[in-house]
Amino acid sequence: MADNRPDRRPKFRLPLEWLGILPFVTFAVLFLILPTMKIVVGAFQTPEGGFTLQNLIDLNTDSIRSAYWTSIKLSLITALLGCAVGFAMAAAVVFGGLPKRVRGPLLTFSGVASNFAGVPLAFAFIATLGPAGLVTLWLKTEFGINLRAYGFNLLSFWGLVVTYLFFQIPLMILIIIPALDGLKREWREAAEVLGATGAQYWRMVAFPILFPSLLGTFALLFANAFGAVATAFALTGPQLNIVPIKLFAQIRGDVLGNPNLGYALAFGMIVITGMANVVYIVLRTRSERWLK
Amino acid sequence: MTRLFAWGALIFGCLFFLLPLVGMTEFSLKMRRGVYSFDAYVRVFEDPTFWATFSYSLTLAAATIVFGVFLVVPTAYWVRLKLPQARPVIEFITLLPLVIPAIVIVFGYIRLYNTSSFLPLTGSAIGTDILLTMGYATLALPYMYRAVDTGLRTIDVATLTEAAQSLGAGWFTILARIILPNVLVAVLSGAFLTLAIVIGEFTMAALLNRPAFGPFMQLLGANRAYEPPALAVIAFAITWACMGLIQLVTRFSKHERAKA
Amino acid sequence: MAFLDLTNLEKTFGANRVVKDFSLEIAKGEFVSLLGPSGCGKTTVLRMVAGFETPTSGAITIDGQDVTGQRANQRAIGMMFQAYALFPNMTVADNVAFGLKVKGVARPEREARVAEMLDLIGLRELGARFPFQLSGGQQQRVALARALAPSPRVLLLDEPLSALDAKVRVSLRNEIREIQRELGITTIFVTHDQEEAMSISDRIVVMNGGIAEQAGAPFEIYNKPRTRFVANFVGTLNTLPATVEAPEAGQVAVAGQSFTLGRGALTARRGDTVTLALRPEAIRLGRAEGREVVLPATINEVHFLGSVIRVRARVGDGVVALDTFNRPDQPPPPIGSAAEISFAARDVIFLQD
Ligand SMILES: Nc1ncnc2c1ncn2[C@@H]1O[C@H](COP(=O)(O)OP(=O)(O)OP(=O)(O)O)[C@@H](O)[C@H]1O
Ligand SMILES: [Mg+2]
Numbered sequence: 001m002a003d004n005r006p007d008r009r010p011k012f013r014l015p016l017e018w019l020g021i022l023p024f025v026t027f028a029v030l031f032l033i034l035p036t037m038k039i040v041v042g043a044f045q046t047p048e049g050g051f052t053l054q055n056l057i058d059l060n061t062d063s064i065r066s067a068y069w070t071s072i073k074l075s076l077i078t079a080l081l082g083c084a085v086g087f088a089m090a091a092a093v094v095f096g097g098l099p100k101r102v103r104g105p106l107l108t109f110s111g112v113a114s115n116f117a118g119v120p121l122a123f124a125f126i127a128t129l130g131p132a133g134l135v136t137l138w139l140k141t142e143f144g145i146n147l148r149a150y151g152f153n154l155l156s157f158w159g160l161v162v163t164y165l166f167f168q169i170p171l172m173i174l175i176i177i178p179a180l181d182g183l184k185r186e187w188r189e190a191a192e193v194l195g196a197t198g199a200q201y202w203r204m205v206a207f208p209i210l211f212p213s214l215l216g217t218f219a220l221l222f223a224n225a226f227g228a229v230a231t232a233f234a235l236t237g238p239q240l241n242i243v244p245i246k247l248f249a250q251i252r253g254d255v256l257g258n259p260n261l262g263y264a265l266a267f268g269m270i271v272i273t274g275m276a277n278v279v280y281i282v283l284r285t286r287s288e289r290w291l292k
Numbered sequence: 293m294t295r296l297f298a299w300g301a302l303i304f305g306c307l308f309f310l311l312p313l314v315g316m317t318e319f320s321l322k323m324r325r326g327v328y329s330f331d332a333y334v335r336v337f338e339d340p341t342f343w344a345t346f347s348y349s350l351t352l353a354a355a356t357i358v359f360g361v362f363l364v365v366p367t368a369y370w371v372r373l374k375l376p377q378a379r380p381v382i383e384f385i386t387l388l389p390l391v392i393p394a395i396v397i398v399f400g401y402i403r404l405y406n407t408s409s410f411l412p413l414t415g416s417a418i419g420t421d422i423l424l425t426m427g428y429a430t431l432a433l434p435y436m437y438r439a440v441d442t443g444l445r446t447i448d449v450a451t452l453t454e455a456a457q458s459l460g461a462g463w464f465t466i467l468a469r470i471i472l473p474n475v476l477v478a479v480l481s482g483a484f485l486t487l488a489i490v491i492g493e494f495t496m497a498a499l500l501n502r503p504a505f506g507p508f509m510q511l512l513g514a515n516r517a518y519e520p521p522a523l524a525v526i527a528f529a530i531t532w533a534c535m536g537l538i539q540l541v542t543r544f545s546k547h548e549r550a551k552a
Numbered sequence: 553m554a555f556l557d558l559t560n561l562e563k564t565f566g567a568n569r570v571v572k573d574f575s576l577e578i579a580k581g582e583f584v585s586l587l588g589p590s591g592c593g594k595t596t597v598l599r600m601v602a603g604f605e606t607p608t609s610g611a612i613t614i615d616g617q618d619v620t621g622q623r624a625n626q627r628a629i630g631m632m633f634q635a636y637a638l639f640p641n642m643t644v645a646d647n648v649a650f651g652l653k654v655k656g657v658a659r660p661e662r663e664a665r666v667a668e669m670l671d672l673i674g675l676r677e678l679g680a681r682f683p684f685q686l687s688g689g690q691q692q693r694v695a696l697a698r699a700l701a702p703s704p705r706v707l708l709l710d711e712p713l714s715a716l717d718a719k720v721r722v723s724l725r726n727e728i729r730e731i732q733r734e735l736g737i738t739t740i741f742v743t744h745d746q747e748e749a750m751s752i753s754d755r756i757v758v759m760n761g762g763i764a765e766q767a768g769a770p771f772e773i774y775n776k777p778r779t780r781f782v783a784n785f786v787g788t789l790n791t792l793p794a795t796v797e798a799p800e801a802g803q804v805a806v807a808g809q810s811f812t813l814g815r816g817a818l819t820a821r822r823g824d825t826v827t828l829a830l831r832p833e834a835i836r837l838g839r840a841e842g843r844e845v846v847l848p849a850t851i852n853e854v855h856f857l858g859s860v861i862r863v864r865a866r867v868g869d870g871v872v873a874l875d876t877f878n879r880p881d882q883p884p885p886p887i888g889s890a891a892e893i894s895f896a897a898r899d900v901i902f903l904q905d
Contacts, residue, residue, distance in 0.1 A: 039399060092301040116531050228393075
């Protein structure tokens with residue numbers, strides 16, 4: 001049947017609005033998504049381009065396994081400590097009855113410190129806790145304490161932990177202070193007048209409300225530590241066995257002997273930070289039923 | 293009791309954060325045996341490589357900021373105005389750089405844009421500079437986008453746009469004359485944050501083999517004793533200045549708004 | 553001895569004396585409102601009773617027990633806040649159960665009590681919802697149920713209705729009053745809305761600048777306000793300057809018309825000017841039986857409000873507002889016309905200032 005009323009037909013409209021984000025999409029595809037895909041695909045390819053699982057299987061060497069394990073441990077511990085100390089400091093400022101004047105400087109300083117990462121941070125810690133550092137010398141001359149004799153070495157795992165905390169704690173403070181501000185005074189007072197102790201209020205009200213933010217920050221801190229190269233590299237040089245440094249060395253000089261093993265190594269990093277975020281998203285949606 | 297704990301937590305934190313700063317400052321002044329001096333700083337400033345790498349990084353930071361503003365402001369504006377349904381996707385993309393480590397991204401660049409690829413960026417110095425700028429824009433994307441998007445939230449984008457259109461303004465005029473001034477504080481905050489991130493960045497610059505400030509610092513750190521802490525002091529001062537500028541523009545704008 | 557006894561309460565924040573020598577006795581089951589302008593210290597009094605603020609001096613006893621130094625979580629008090637004080641991470645039922653849970657009440661008992669409370673506020677079906685899924689009025693009802701669930705000795709309400717729209721406000725205040733009567737729970741209600749206070753209270757305490765200016769039943773507060781502040785705060789007030797003619801006899805003159813106030817001798821001297829006050833409803837347009845004072849007036853403004861017509865008329869040097877009931881057979885007087893107003897001398901309120 002001939003339709004002579006074309007205006008009745010559902011008009012096909014070019015989705016012109018989508019053109020507006022074309023530059024952004026182009027950028028994201030070229031410089032974020034394609035490079036990532038290249039890694040993911042490369043992890044499953046032979047140097048000739050065929051499909052293989054061999055690269056991933058080859059990751060299973062003592063050296064690489066221990067690198068992953070050290071990296072995960074480092075990230076978990078610095079994220080945990082960063083969350084705990086950062087939370088304590090934020091709570092001290094928000095609830096601890098400290099003078100109001102403390103708050104502004106703390107936030108500003110946290111902004112600075114959370115961005116003071118990388119090479120100069122390593123220098124600062126070497127000058128402080130390194131073999132000839134300020135604190136090391138001071139403890140030695142004033143108290144006769146030799147840090148090295150107590151097993152502390154800045155250029156080791158725990159040295160790295162202490163150094164990473166310098167940006168992990170402020171990051172936590174920056175994110176969690178607004179969340180703590182969001183806890184209404186009425187909630188605390190309502191709980192108290194209903195007979196709850198301070199601990200009960202924290203366990204049953206405040207903590208569940210903060211849980212999503214805590215979790216999110218934890219995932220962020222984890223990824224932050226897991227991918228960090230510069231601080232560790234400047235602190236210990238290429239010898240510390242953590243994944244990003246291994247990958248760095250591999251990219252620079254193909255130390256693993258198999259170029260596609262580098263892809264697998266990087267793919268493993270994506271998987272781990274990705275997993276951390278999936279866990280975060282799952283837990284968050286579960287704990288946030290009460291949010292719109 | 294609570295207050296005691298609070299003071300304890302604060303003082304512990306302050307010690308932890310102040311000691312490295314004191315440590316690096318003190319160490320940087322110790323070059324001349326027995327007295328404090330600025331010798332290390334003099335050495336640093338006399339080093340032509342310092343100035344070369346520093347201005348290189350500064351240039352790249354500027355390029356990153358300009359590119360980022362041109363990329364992010366129109367996109368965030370457009371998404372708010374016309375494509376609210378695309379928001380979750382865009383936001384997800386802008387957050388990806390926080391999840392995917394920079395070293396992985398740059399690894400992808402190296403393999404994707406090598407001399408035999410469809411876009412042989414790493415083949416020339418200028419191409420690599422562009423690639424590095426794109427990399428920095430990626431690193432800064434989460435901060436830039438959030439800053440601008442938050443800025444846009446405080447103004448009524450739709451009404452402003454309609455008002456401007458009814459007065460005959462085109463898209464470019466709207467963006468440049470209406471939207472940008474209104475989110476200027478957010479853009480400036482994002483810009484200074486980008487500067488703080490880019491100026492001492494190490495991983496990407498080192499792996500792309502560009503003469504940036506980050507790799508220069510690292511190299512100096514491996515070979516010298518007193519210059520590195522001096523560099524750390526300088527880097528810290530730059531970071532502090534960036535954050536201070538952010539606070540300054542924010543406060544200034546609040547002041548302006550209060551007057552209006 | 554009263555059930556809830558506040559004796560000489562004082563509270564200072566820094567140099568700021570917010571509550572001054574505040575005393576109040578409340579009988580068991582009584583519903584008392586604290587009424588006053590913003591910043592007069594109502595909330596502060598309530599928070600001292602709840603245990604969130606420690607009085608600078610003075611004492612609070614509940615049921616013969618001195619609770620002044622006791623912490624809020626040991627006082628067995630129920631409190632309802634202005635708004636949004638429900639725990640957002642818990643369902644309605646969990647919110648109501650909270651007080652019982654921290655008390656250690658066993659689950660079956662707890663659930664029975666929660667059901668009972670939800671029935672009381674008429675929200676039985678909404679137990680599984682989260683606060684964000686409720687309207688403002690429903691949220692406040694849940695807050696009431698939560699406060700009442702652990703059977704508190706005293707119920708404190710700090711402007712619980714102020715965030716709601718006008719219709720809900722009226723229906724919820726009646727509901728609160730009904731539940732309060734049913735449970736016989738001693739209640740302090742804070743508001744700055746005089747109509748709200750008068751409609752539901754057994755007794756009203758009018759506060760001003762941290763002081764209790766007057767306490768009494770709504771009828772008494774309204775009709776026999778002791779100070780100009782109280783009179784003005786609870787309703788409209790007309791003031792007329794009068795000249796004292798014979799202080800011993802209580803005789804005064806307004807606009808050349810002299811009459812005798814039925815309250816005995818005045819403290820003022822002959823020739824002094826005193827202020828007389830009258831509620832709008834005590835003044836009539838025209839003459840009426842039993843209203844012996846008649847004054848000439850000019851009609852200034854007429855506001856037709858439906859069942860009531862509010863007229864403002866010029867009398868001598870002043871302007872008075874008066875209310876007349878609408879009568880279909882009698883249109884309101886035209887503006888600018890001359891008229892007479894009348895009132896009974898015994899209705900005149902004599903303010904101490
Ligand atoms: N924690 C505090 N620190 C300092 N001053 C306070 C504090 N709490 C209240 N005030 C002051 O005490 C005075 C009385 O406050 P309060 O909250 O009791 O008033 P209110 O009668 O409840 O007023 P509103 O009707 O506005 O709620 C106000 O001037 C207030 O600024
Ligand atoms: Mg109040």
